[in-house]
Amino acid sequence: MPELPEVETTLRGITPHLQHQRISDVVIRNRNLRWPIPDDLPQLLRGHTVRRLQRRAKYLLIEFDHGTLILHLGMSGSLRILPHNTPAEKHDHFDLVLGNGKLMRLRDPRRFGAVLWHEGGVSRHPLLAHLGPEPLGTEFDANHLYQATRTRSAAIKLAIMDNRLVVGVGNIYANEALFRAGIRPQLAANKLSRPRCALLVQTIKEVLHEAIQQGGSTLRDFIHSDGSSGYFQQHYFVYGRTGEACKRCSAPIKQIKQGQRSSFYCSNCQK
């Protein structure tokens, strides 16, 4: 599944191709994504110019003078920049055809992605209105995490994966950040001391920054790849390493279920 670093890398990859470009056409081959792609999108966008691109949580926002195209990659979506005449393949559901001879193509085999149109302030869109702060922004700091966890007795891992507390901390990064901070994923969120909140904020930012940096080095493949998803392969301390030796202390990594997701941790290094 594309996590925040893949979405950020996608944003950086597509921005230079899309910004200030006029939309010459919109092609919808299959509108049945998570929500239907609006039928009137070609009429809405033809002839209009892309002003700016942004990311909010895992949403890509392509801004025009008269509204915003909201994209989500869902479980399996990817975007590529291709020449106009590139034949579409089976899962290529949506193209934004640009005035510069290129097109931006959405491929989404599982069709959990989204292409939506919103007029007016996009931060008030129902999908975006209740989101917590960005993990890499200054608003997400020790004080925010400390205050936001005081009334939560749920496990800290579930708390940091809750979009109302902070957006974009997916399962992989939650596991890795907790390991680096030495915090056991089951710990009740309101039991986390202020210094440990500070440490966790720091390790969350760290793992996301590292993933984005690694994504940057594979950017060309990501954008021009011939269909491979391009999601990053990283070296993890705990994620997916059940029974293997902890890289710090050699104890076997444990696996449990929390909220239907797998958690991986070292019972020796994480308290």
Ligand SMILES: [Zn+2]
């Ligand atoms: Zn260990």
